[in-house]
Amino acid sequence: MSAQPEPAPVELPPLHTLSLFVNNKPGVLVRVSLAFARRGFNIESLVVSEGKDERFSRITITCRGDRATLDQMVRQLAKLVDVVHAIDHTGEEAIEIEIALIKLEGGVEQRTQIFQIVEHYKAKVVDFGHDSLVLQVQGSSEKIDAFVELLRPFGILELVRSGKLLMARGRQTT
Amino acid sequence: MQPKTPTGAEKLVQCLEREGVEYIFGLSGGAAMPIFDALVDSKIELVLVRHEQGATHMADGYARATGRPGVVLVTSGPGATNTVTGLLTALMDSAPIIVICGQTISPMLGKDAFQEADVTGITYPVVKHSYLVKEAAAIPRIVRESFHLATSGRPGPVLIDVPKDVSQGPCDAPFTEELDLPGYGVVGRADPRGIEAAAGLLARSRRPLLYVGHGAVISDAGKAVTTLAEKLRAPVVNTLLGKGAVDETHPLHLGMMGMHGTAYANKAVVDCDLIMSIGARWDDRVTGRVTEFCPTATKIHVDIDPAENGKIIVPDLFIEGDARLVIEDLIPLVEMLDTHEWLEQCNRWRRRYPLKYPRKGGLRAQHVLDRLHALTRGEAVLTTDVGQHQMWAAQFCLSRSNRHWISSGGAGTMGFGFPAAIGAQFARPDDEVWAIVGDGGFQMTQAELATAQIHRLPVKCLIINNNFLGMVRQWQELFYENRTSGVDLVGNPDFVKLAQAFGVQAWRIRRAGDVDRVLKQAHEYREGPCVVVAEVVKEDNVFPMIPAGAAVHEMLIEAPRHRLDKPEGST
Ligand SMILES: Cc1ncc(C[n+]2csc(CCOP(=O)(O)OP(=O)(O)O)c2C)c(N)n1
Numbered sequence: 001m002s003a004q005p006e007p008a009p010v011e012l013p014p015l016h017t018l019s020l021f022v023n024n025k026p027g028v029l030v031r032v033s034l035a036f037a038r039r040g041f042n043i044e045s046l047v048v049s050e051g052k053d054e055r056f057s058r059i060t061i062t063c064r065g066d067r068a069t070l071d072q073m074v075r076q077l078a079k080l081v082d083v084v085h086a087i088d089h090t091g092e093e094a095i096e097i098e099i100a101l102i103k104l105e106g107g108v109e110q111r112t113q114i115f116q117i118v119e120h121y122k123a124k125v126v127d128f129g130h131d132s133l134v135l136q137v138q139g140s141s142e143k144i145d146a147f148v149e150l151l152r153p154f155g156i157l158e159l160v161r162s163g164k165l166l167m168a169r170g171r172q173t174t
Numbered sequence: 175m176q177p178k179t180p181t182g183a184e185k186l187v188q189c190l191e192r193e194g195v196e197y198i199f200g201l202s203g204g205a206a207m208p209i210f211d212a213l214v215d216s217k218i219e220l221v222l223v224r225h226e227q228g229a230t231h232m233a234d235g236y237a238r239a240t241g242r243p244g245v246v247l248v249t250s251g252p253g254a255t256n257t258v259t260g261l262l263t264a265l266m267d268s269a270p271i272i273v274i275c276g277q278t279i280s281p282m283l284g285k286d287a288f289q290e291a292d293v294t295g296i297t298y299p300v301v302k303h304s305y306l307v308k309e310a311a312a313i314p315r316i317v318r319e320s321f322h323l324a325t326s327g328r329p330g331p332v333l334i335d336v337p338k339d340v341s342q343g344p345c346d347a348p349f350t351e352e353l354d355l356p357g358y359g360v361v362g363r364a365d366p367r368g369i370e371a372a373a374g375l376l377a378r379s380r381r382p383l384l385y386v387g388h389g390a391v392i393s394d395a396g397k398a399v400t401t402l403a404e405k406l407r408a409p410v411v412n413t414l415l416g417k418g419a420v421d422e423t424h425p426l427h428l429g430m431m432g433m434h435g436t437a438y439a440n441k442a443v444v445d446c447d448l449i450m451s452i453g454a455r456w457d458d459r460v461t462g463r464v465t466e467f468c469p470t471a472t473k474i475h476v477d478i479d480p481a482e483n484g485k486i487i488v489p490d491l492f493i494e495g496d497a498r499l500v501i502e503d504l505i506p507l508v509e510m511l512d513t514h515e516w517l518e519q520c521n522r523w524r525r526r527y528p529l530k531y532p533r534k535g536g537l538r539a540q541h542v543l544d545r546l547h548a549l550t551r552g553e554a555v556l557t558t559d560v561g562q563h564q565m566w567a568a569q570f571c572l573s574r575s576n577r578h579w580i581s582s583g584g585a586g587t588m589g590f591g592f593p594a595a596i597g598a599q600f601a602r603p604d605d606e607v608w609a610i611v612g613d614g615g616f617q618m619t620q621a622e623l624a625t626a627q628i629h630r631l632p633v634k635c636l637i638i639n640n641n642f643l644g645m646v647r648q649w650q651e652l653f654y655e656n657r658t659s660g661v662d663l664v665g666n667p668d669f670v671k672l673a674q675a676f677g678v679q680a681w682r683i684r685r686a687g688d689v690d691r692v693l694k695q696a697h698e699y700r701e702g703p704c705v706v707v708a709e710v711v712k713e714d715n716v717f718p719m720i721p722a723g724a725a726v727h728e729m730l731i732e733a734p735r736h737r738l739d740k741p742e743g744s745t
Contacts, residue, residue: 023357026306027294034298056356068484075481081303081323084357 013064015044016090018074019166019174020059023082024050032059032083035076041065045098045141045163056084058174060166062141087173089166094174099138099162101126102148105155106133114154121147132157182310183208183341186274187216189317192349195245197221197236197600199229203249205289206276208341210247221600221629224621226253228593230260231619233271235597238580239555239607241392243270243324244597250276251289254296254335259587261300264331266584267415268388270324271331279339280308293335302330307337310345319353327360328479329392361478363503364495371491372450373507375472379448381516382408383471385431385460388415388583389453389478395498396420396576399452402501407513409520411439413454415583418573423552428520429572432460434565437527437718437731442520443468444727450474453497456486457584458722458743466725476500527718527731529569536711537686539563539638543570543610545689546636549697552578554606555598559591559615561645563638565716567610589618592635596626599633606634606697613639613666623676626703634696637669637707640714648715653740673705680705 022028029048036043047060065073070088077086106114111133118125118135121143127134137147141164148159168174180188186209190198199221202210213220223229226248233244248254254275264271278287294306303323305316320332376382384403390396390412396419403410403426410420411431422429429436431443443449449471454460456475461467464486475482475489476497483492493500531540543566550556552574558564558581573579580598582590595609616637626633647661673680679699681692683706696706720729723743 027298027304030295031298038299072481072485075483075485079479079481081355081358 013066014090015062015064016070016088017094017096017164017166018061018063018077018086018088020061020077020086021051021084021174022057022059023084024055024057025082028057028082029059031080032077035073035080036063039069039073041069041073045161047163047165060164062164085173089168089174093169095167095169096140096164097138098141098144098164099136100144100148101160102135102137102151102156103158104133104135104151105131105157107131110154114151117147117150123147179344179346181208181212181341182307182313182336182343182345183212185310185313185345185347186317186336186341187212187218189314189349190218190245191216193317193321194242198245198247199223199232199236199597200247201226201229201249201253203253203276203289205250205278205338206247206253208338209274209276209336221625223593223625225619226256227259227589228619228622228625230257230271230273231263231587231590231593232597232600232622232625233273234260234264234269234590235557235580235594236601237264237270237597238594239577239598239601241325241577242601243272243321246271246273248273248275249289250278250293251291254291254293258297258300259585259589261297261331261333263582263585263587263590265300265302267582268329268392269331270329272320272324273331273333275333275335276341277306277335277337280337281339283337294333297333300331301333304333304335306335307340310340310343311347313345314347314350315352315354318350319355322353323355323358327358361494362496362499364493364500366503368491368493368495369500369503370507372474372493372504375448375474375491376406376450376508376511379472379511380513381445381447382406382511382513383442383446383449384408384410385443385449385451385454386410386412386416386419387451387454388413389476389497390416390419391453391576393453393478393496393498394576395452395501398498398501398505400424402505402508405505406508406511407517408511409442409517411435411442413457413460413583414568414581416454417568417579418576421574422572423574426517428524430568432457433462433720433722434569434716434718436529436569437729438520438523440718440720440726440729441523441527445519446471448472448474450476451489452476452501453478455482458486461486461726462720462728463723463725463743466727537684537689537708538714539566539640539708539710540570541686542636542638542683542689542693542708542710543567546608546610546693547571549690549693550606550608554578554608555580555595555602557581557591557595557598557607557609559609559611560586560588561612561615561643562640562648562714562716563610563612563644565645571610588612588615590615592616593619593622595633595635596622596631599631600629607632609633609635611635611637612644613637613641613663613669614643616669620672623673623678623703623705627676627678630702632700633703634699635703635705637705638710639666639669639707640710640712641666642712644714645716647713651713651715652734652738653721655737669705669707678703678705680707683708
């Protein structure tokens with residue numbers, strides 16, 4: 001691994017995590033994503049799934065933007081008829097987890113090194129080919145970021161991340 | 175014999191009847207035929223329009239004139255897309271309309287069927303809510319929910335897209351009062367702590383100002399706001415859409431604020447030490463450059479929509495609630511303020527900077543509207559189109575009571591005024607209704623002359639004909655060195671002959687001396703619609719004016735002598 005000169009850090013707006021409790025109906029996701037698109041906000045990750053009651057879904061969204069715009073957006077989202085509630089969990093001590101699958105070139109001569117990293121990150125090898133490897137890792141999004149960075153020099157062929165799952169701690173509402 | 179199961183369309187129409195719908199404004203087509211067929215046996219009267227946009231503005235005018243939702247029925251594809259402007263207009267101004275669209279049969283959805291358009295998809299950004307009906311059994315609930323959503327909280331448009339197999343197939347679902355809207359709640363009374371805090375802030379103010387918007391009209395808060403103003407001895411201003419909530423001739427009223435508001439209203443905005451928004455949303459036409467809007471004044475914001483909190487202005491106090499209920503709760507908590515000096519000051523401005531216009535040099539729109547006001551005295555329902563005539567009408571035709579002023583504010587939709595007046599006249603057959611329109615905007619929906627004529631509606635249309643897209647010409651003159659581009663309406667029809675071609679009574683005003691006589695003729699004409707064409711001077715400008723993006727204190731009270739920079743504001 002050669003020491004590359006660090007690229008000048010780009011000032012990204014802060015990352016936020018929102019969770020939405022919504023009606024499980026067609027079109028809801030469009031209504032939600034239009035609120036972002038209208039302001040030119042990029043959604044960094046998005047997870048949608050049924051909740052404990054099939055009539056409702058959970059949407060977890062991470063996006064970047066300034067605080068004031070985001071507060072406004074949360075109010076606009078909460079206003080949607082199909083959104084039961086919208087909560088901004090940024091800065092909260094919530095439980096956050098993400099899963100990633102990483103397909104590596106991983107030639108035989110590099111595998112010892114790769115396995116060391118895999119072990120350190122409590123990751124798993126889920127597919128073992130003669131000229132490729134698929135790894136599975138889970139944990140905080142930051143942990144996955146770091147894991148991916150360490151593997152980059154070995155040649156990443158594909159990367160799929162689940163997006164962040166989030167749940168508030170204790171009896172707090174997600 | 176068992177009673178026959180109704181079709182989805184019949185059930186839909188029965189549901190509309192149960193909601194108290196009197197009129198449906200619409201235009202038919204293949205996918206909507208079952209619903210039009212069901213209307214044949216209904217007591218609901220179908221008003222056939224000439225263009226679907228006209229139908230939406232009629233429904234909107236009907237809604238704004240009464241508070242009851244206006245209903246539109248159109249066919250799929252182009253019929254539905256023609257309603258988009260009307261949906262935007264209603265959404266921006268919180269008007270309750272319900273647009274029902276025919277749609278291709280469910281199995282063909284997404285397959286580019288004839289006249290298929292993804293109407294729910296196209297309209298997401300311009301509705302309060304929408305439904306694609308997938309099964310006839312859902313019709314009773316969907317209709318009930320749509321009316322509830324359209325009219326409650328912050329009102330707005332709701333769209334119902336009905337595939338033809340659903341409207342044609344059987345529907346044996348019972349009527350229902352039940353709503354399945356877990357994500358929708360409406361506040362009424364506000365948290366008393368907010369009201370107490372407002373009373374506390376008001377008590378410390380020496381130069382308070384009540385800023386009244388469309389929310390006050392919608393919640394019928396005018397009487398309460400007037401009582402509050404009198405009790406506090408605080409002056410009142412209103413937005414373009416807030417006209418009529420509080421009587422504009424009240425001694426405490428300073429008229430309309432904002433881009434083309436009165437100089438004295440805007441001077442009060444600049445100098446107040448507390449501004450309380452009652453159902454208004456700090457629109458950019460009101461605030462001018464936001465960073466310089468009342469920088470030191472305490473700001474209180476009363477709004478039923480919590481999403482307005484902090485959207486433009488971060489207030490010192492936000493009260494979520496219905497405007498009328500909030501003000502009624504506030505009245506007992508306030509006492510008379512020491513505003514003697516402040517009211518004196520406002521009245522000095524009022525005397526020093528009255529609205530005025532030149533009496534010479536040809537027929538002026540201001541003169542015509544001034545005289546229309548003298549004739550109707552705030553008792554007629556006035557609708558307007560968009561442009562210079564709209565601003566002059568707002569300035570000179572003072573509104574005295576709620577729901578007598580109907581204008582497209584947020585969207586600024588040309589073509590709104592005349593059909594909105596038709597809708598208002600249907601809603602209030604015994605009231606005098608005038609549409610005040612420009613020659614440009616009128617031509618966008620003029621085909622509705624036929625609609626008015628067929629129903630012998632006594633609606634009156636005053637066309638302020640300056641042979642220009644006047645408001646844009648004004649901006650080009652002031653900010654683009656008078657390089658006019660695309661504003662000359664050469665080729666205008668003779669509007670008197672045009673009206674006559676529809677069988678509509680029409681008169682022309684050419685000279686100031688004709689104004690009173692012709693307006694009176696129209697005023698007394700009740701046999702059907704009529705048109706008055708005022709041939710006004712071609713180049714005239716609306717003042718006062720706050721150029722878009724300028725601060726309120728930079729208001730131009732009259733025509734500037736120096737060249738102006740291009741405005742930086744939104745539009
Ligand atoms: C549908 C639509 N198109 C364009 C505009 C932009 N616009 C605002 S005012 C105006 C001029 C209106 O001209 P006219 O109807 O003759 O009224 P005037 O200003 O002359 O009184 C235009 C083109 C608009 N508001 N709506």
